[in-house]
Amino acid sequence: MSENDTATEDAQYWAPHHIRAAVTATGVVLLDLRQNRYLGLGLRHASELATLAANWSHVSTEAQPLPSLSKASVLARAPAFMEAGLLVRHAPDVAFNASTIDLNVQLTSVGLQAQSTASMRPDHVVNFVRACLWSKQALRSRTLYSVACEVSAAKSNDSREPDLLRTTQLVCIFRRLRPYAFESRDRCLFHSLALLRFLALYGSHPTWVIGVCAKPWAAHSWLQLNSWVLDANPEEICGFTPILAV
Numbered sequence: 001m002s003e004n005d006t007a008t009e010d011a012q013y014w015a016p017h018h019i020r021a022a023v024t025a026t027g028v029v030l031l032d033l034r035q036n037r038y039l040g041l042g043l044r045h046a047s048e049l050a051t052l053a054a055n056w057s058h059v060s061t062e063a064q065p066l067p068s069l070s071k072a073s074v075l076a077r078a079p080a081f082m083e084a085g086l087l088v089r090h091a092p093d094v095a096f097n098a099s100t101i102d103l104n105v106q107l108t109s110v111g112l113q114a115q116s117t118a119s120m121r122p123d124h125v126v127n128f129v130r131a132c133l134w135s136k137q138a139l140r141s142r143t144l145y146s147v148a149c150e151v152s153a154a155k156s157n158d159s160r161e162p163d164l165l166r167t168t169q170l171v172c173i174f175r176r177l178r179p180y181a182f183e184s185r186d187r188c189l190f191h192s193l194a195l196l197r198f199l200a201l202y203g204s205h206p207t208w209v210i211g212v213c214a215k216p217w218a219a220h221s222w223l224q225l226n227s228w229v230l231d232a233n234p235e236e237i238c239g240f241t242p243i244l245a246v
Contacts, residue, residue: 011078011089012054012089012091013053013082013087014053014089014090014091014092015055015056015086015087015088015092016085016088016092017059017092017093017095018033020059020061020243020244021056021060021243022060022243023060023062023066024213024214024241025214026215027040027041027042027215028043028045028046028214029212029243030086031144031243031244033143033145034144034145035143036143038212043067044067045077046066047066047067047068047069047074048069048081049081049087051071052071052074052075052077052081052087053087054091058098061241061242061243095145095149095152096148096149096152096153096246097152097155097156098246099245099246100245101242101245102227103237103238103240103242105227106227107227107234107237107238108228108229108234109228109229109232109233110168110171110172110228110230110231117172118169118172120176120177124173125177127201128173128181129181130198131194131196131198131201132181134193134194134197135193135194135197138193139190139193144244147193148208148244148246151196151205151208151246152246154205155205155246160203162199162205162225163204164228166202167204167225167230170198170204171199174194174195174199178191188221189210189221191221191231192209192221192222192223192231196223199223199230206223206224206225206230207223207245208221208244208245209221209223209224209237209242210244210245211237211242212240212241213240213241218240220232220236220237222236222237
């Protein structure tokens with residue numbers, strides 16, 4: 001039986017690991033990490049996809065639950081989802097470890113609510129330049145999927161817990177250097193990846209987050225270490241639903 005033949009009730013489907021989903025209060029957003037693009041789904045179609053994908057809970061973040069449907073009632077939709085690249089017939093390999101974050105706790109902003117006057121050294125300047133070049137190259141010629149895999153691998157290879165005080169000092173040093181290199185306004189993804197790389201060069205690996213808002217449409221990227229937001233105000237991110245956290 002081909003993939004386009006009529007689906008049977010015992011057929012198994014999975015969402016590809018490079019597809020991430022965020023169920024917001026006003027709509028469902030998908031992020032294709034290999035195509036570097038966002039897609040929108042209506043609640044009905046999203047509910048059908050969630051019902052068919054055996055790994056939906058691993059690729060999605062739900063701000064509110066989707067309507068519950070029976071698998072038998074949506075099986076006919078499986079070929080269309082497969083053609084669109086949103087379902088596969090074999091369990092996908094997990095190439096990166098997704099993290100979880102909690103935006104419902106009291107968040108504190110590093111660099112705004114927490115300050116550091118750590119001395120700047122020559123290696124900070126060198127690593128700042130290295131981090132900015134890495135971020136520029138990543139966004140110009142790589143997929144978000146490959147970046148997520150690299151970030152996950154770096155975290156897995158370093159079992160040390162990030163030191164909050166040291167991380168705060170490094171974030172503040174990065175903030176002091178940033179105005180000499182680029183404007184942060186409307187460049188949240190570049191900024192978060194450059195800071196992520198800068199911190200990684202010193203053995204600190206916070207969580208890289210991309211969040212979305214359906215209405216009005218918006219996407220934002222930031223770094224978070226437990227309840228500490230490293231490169232944004234808590235007020236700036238509270239309206240977003242995380243779609244990717246690594």
